Amino acid sequence: MKVAIIGAGSLGQSIAKGLLSSDALKTLYLTKRNLDSIKGFDADKRVTLTSDNTLAVQNANVIIFAIQPRHFEGILKLVKPNLKPNHVLISVITGFAISRIEDIVGKNSYVIRSMPNTAASVGQSMTCISTNEKGKEQEELAKTIFNSMGTSMVIPEEQLQAATVICASGIAFWMRLIRATTQGAVQLGFEAHEAHQLAMQTCFGAATLLKESGKHPEEEIDRVTTPSGCTIEGLNEMEHQGLSSSLIKGINASFEKINQIKKN
Numbered sequence: 001m002k003v004a005i006i007g008a009g010s011l012g013q014s015i016a017k018g019l020l021s022s023d024a025l026k027t028l029y030l031t032k033r034n035l036d037s038i039k040g041f042d043a044d045k046r047v048t049l050t051s052d053n054t055l056a057v058q059n060a061n062v063i064i065f066a067i068q069p070r071h072f073e074g075i076l077k078l079v080k081p082n083l084k085p086n087h088v089l090i091s092v093i094t095g096f097a098i099s100r101i102e103d104i105v106g107k108n109s110y111v112i113r114s115m116p117n118t119a120a121s122v123g124q125s126m127t128c129i130s131t132n133e134k135g136k137e138q139e140e141l142a143k144t145i146f147n148s149m150g151t152s153m154v155i156p157e158e159q160l161q162a163a164t165v166i167c168a169s170g171i172a173f174w175m176r177l178i179r180a181t182t183q184g185a186v187q188l189g190f191e192a193h194e195a196h197q198l199a200m201q202t203c204f205g206a207a208t209l210l211k212e213s214g215k216h217p218e219e220e221i222d223r224v225t226t227p228s229g230c231t232i233e234g235l236n237e238m239e240h241q242g243l244s245s246s247l248i249k250g251i252n253a254s255f256e257k258i259n260q261i262k263k264n
């Protein structure tokens, strides 16, 4: 597999780190106007750093577009003359519909629209994938690519905006919950670094319990809450203060915003 990542910024670099752990990767072109922040990636012999998007496209069979939405149309038009029918075009760009990509490259191109998250860098992304009609032929390849940096799920394109909120923005939401837990732990007397470790591992343990048991969260909660104990006391107070409600409202606010961005 010869891959080019056009726009090796925050998410592009996370994807690059995930891809570099895959033996299927033969070469990786990373592009950016200012290459200073990605020096170091070329310690791996498979990697070439360049500001020349055309060169990267010419040397890849899978092209991952990870630039900001406002740059996408211009870059796609720029590289279009160098696109070949067998190129697999993967966009991770928020709010940019497959139909808009097809308007530029044509319906006969393999187009994959995806939504990974920054945990791709540690092999733990939850990536949602949709394809155009032609791109269905490359769905397995897209899954293989994203499974090499976590887990993937094929969903209808209409749900990609919602998936962005839950999975991509979701990384930030979970970080804030972990951060709030450490603040509570420090107040209870732990050093900051201890509090951080306690919060992270407990969060990891909770997710792993659900993943491995397949159980509903409330079932696991029932196993922890001793009658008249401290857990139910804390949980109920959190709910009185609106914990679940604030999360649901935040997710909805994020979804409203992403739909506004799409219209602009």
Ligand SMILES: NC(=O)C1=CN([C@@H]2O[C@H](COP(=O)(O)OP(=O)(O)OC[C@H]3O[C@@H](n4cnc5c(N)ncnc54)[C@H](OP(=O)(O)O)[C@@H]3O)[C@@H](O)[C@H]2O)C=CC1
Pocket: 006, 007, 008, 009, 010, 011, 012, 031, 032, 033, 034, 035, 051, 053, 066, 067, 068, 069, 071, 075, 092, 093, 094, 115, 116, 117, 118, 168, 169
């Ligand atoms: N961050 C995240 O967690 C997620 C982001 N996304 C989407 O992914 C995309 C990228 O987001 P993010 O990584 O956060 O953004 P960044 O701004 O960090 O990355 C975009 C990169 O594109 C580069 N760039 C700009 N113009 C060009 C050009 N002409 N040629 C090549 N590279 C160029 C910029 O570097 P330079 O200025 O040096 O050229 C920059 O590093 C966005 O569309 C976003 O919606 C989706 C899901 C999650």
Ligand SMILES: O=C(O)[C@@H]1CCC=N1
Pocket: 094, 164, 168, 169
């Ligand atoms: O905040 C944003 O708009 C982008 C999309 C999801 C993550 N970052």
